[in-house]
Amino acid sequence: MxxxxxxxxxxxxxxxxxxxxxxxxxxxxxxxxxxxxxxxxxxxxNKQALLRAVAADNYRRYIAFAEAALSDTDDPWHAFTGFLSQVLDDGLPRLTLALRGEVDLDQGLLDLDKLAVDTTNRLLRGARGSGILRPDVTRADIVVILEQIGRIDVGDDVRSASLRRRYLSLVCDGLRAEAASRRLPGPPPHEAELIGRWSGEISSVS
Amino acid sequence: MxxxxxxxxxxxxxxxxxxxxxxxxxxxxxxxxxxxxxxxxxxxxNKQALLRAVAADNYRRYIAFAEAALSDTDDPWHAFTGFLSQVLDDGLPRLTLALRGEVDLDQGLLDLDKLAVDTTNRLLRGARGSGILRPDVTRADIVVILEQIGRIDVGDDVRSASLRRRYLSLVCDGLRAEAASRRLPGPPPHEAELIGRWSGEISSVS
CATH class of the missing domain: 1.10.10 (Arc Repressor Mutant, subunit A)
Known part of the structure; x- marks a missing residue:
């Protein structure tokens, strides 16, 4: 091999x-x-070296999905929601949550984190620019939403994945500008809240 | 006293x-x-007796919110979303999750559970009847949604409550019939999945 x-x-x-x-x-x-x-x-x-390799792999998978979505310029909304679906189906938020507090970020991971953040922001700009994504949703909101849905687990992998798609579909309907009945209340999460909570690793799903 | x-x-x-x-x-x-x-x-x-009293109190608070919402017949949608907001603000799903697997349900709790289920179903019928709630959302969906949002915790109680309201607002927009871009994919959770996962107590947020 x-x-x-x-x-x-x-x-x-x-x-x-x-x-x-x-x-x-x-x-x-x-x-x-x-x-x-x-x-x-x-x-x-050592185990830390293995954890870093797994975290780096998670970032690279995330970035690959985001870049594929960015290259779909015909339908930015379909590309954006398809990206969220792929990230969830691939278990990226679940792994990020599982590794929370276990990985010491090195420069390589910090560079991947920055790339993941930048790519996500470009995707959000595209979805906002198309007028379909509601303007009051931030990148930090997407992090929290992916985490909420990623946690769904009813003990059976196939059923859990099916339920994650169900609630992603519901949330995506709520994410559309035309669905917004009012501006979302309260400020979105601050970076410090995300980092403070997840010791930085959460940005692999951001 | x-x-x-x-x-x-x-x-x-x-x-x-x-x-x-x-x-x-x-x-x-x-x-x-x-x-x-x-x-x-x-x-x-003993501790089990205390846990049962706390669980019963959780059910009674939930049922009281639901009954108050049912009595607001002028605006069933406002009543329904206000009910979800009160349940989250009061920490009912968080307590249910915390007690998961810890409480042996006795007949008193089973009776409260049935009352909670019935009251929620009446609320859902009202919200559906008004034409505002999308028809493909079930009571089991509401259980899972409240759990997803109830889990949000950034370490600060005030900020966590504010973020929970933010994501409830987003999800409520997605719950509206006019926001539905397509039928929600996959079947909703079955009762057995909810019970299997939470050993029955989850129904205190159903």
Whole structure:
């Protein structure tokens, strides 16, 4: 197997294990990946290095969805809501919540975070510019909305994903400018509230 | 102090303590209530008896809000959304989530549960009958929505309450029939999914 595919398999295994238990051991990740613990330590010097790799992978998946949506210039609203749906289907907010407080952000992750924020802001500008997204919704609102819906879990993965799509559909209807019965009350979340709460990692879903 | 007020003070103290930590001891509740542990045990024979009293109080508050909303026949939509707002402001879904799996439902609680379900269904019929609530939203949806929004917590009670009102306002816009861009995808939650997940107590916010 070429090295890249093996790396990918390890990251996928780590992601699955960490979603179930963010405090899982390197041994548990190695077992899920079907490799020895020593082999896992050859790739990642310690658990923090593995967590950072999983977090970076989460950012890259998020950014890839956002960039694909940005390239759909025909229908910015469809692109925007499709992006939210992909992010939820891929479990990105769930992983971010699971890793909350567990990852020490290094410069590489901070750079990815900035890129994720910038890409999201470009998407929001497109959706606002098309006149369909209500103007009083901010990027921080999207972070909180994805978290709210991402948490839905009825114990069965297929049903949970189906329910997440149901409530995303409801919220997307509420996000449209023509649905706004009044300006949303109260200020949106401040960056400090998001960071204070999630120790920075939440921005992987921002 | 007349006995009723003292009972009320104990329930309020228990509610506060259990919201912070559902596994809090009787001693912690007694301390918050400013009474001795022996005094608390004279009122409630054990922690389960106290938990049931707190859960019953939660149901009664919920039902009182729902009945007040039902009596507002002039504007069923305002009554319905105002009811959701009161339930969230009063912390009812948060307490239900905190007590999840901790309370053994007795007949008294089951009767209150049935009353809560019936009252909510009457409210939904009113909101649907007025043509404003989209027809594809069920009582189980309302349970899940209240839980999603009730979980929002940024560490500061005033800000958290403000953010909950913000997202309730957004969701209420999406709940309106005229906002529906398409039928909500996937079936709503089944009763069994709600009960399986929350061991029955969730119905205190249904």
């Amino acid at each position: 070429p090295p890249l595919n093996a790396d990918r398999a390890v990251l996928i295994a780590a992601r699955e294990v960490l979603l179930r238990d963010p405090r899982a051991t390197m041994a548990a990740v190695a077992e899920e990946a079907g490799m020895g613990v020593a082999g896992l330590y050859r790739r990642y010097a | 007349p006995p009723l007020n003292a009972d009320r003070a104990v329930l309020i103290a228990a509610r506060e303590v259990l919201l912070r930590d559902p596994r809090a001891t009787m001693a912690a509740v007694a301390e918050e209530a400013g009474m001795g542990v022996a005094g608390l045990y004279r009122r409630y024979a």
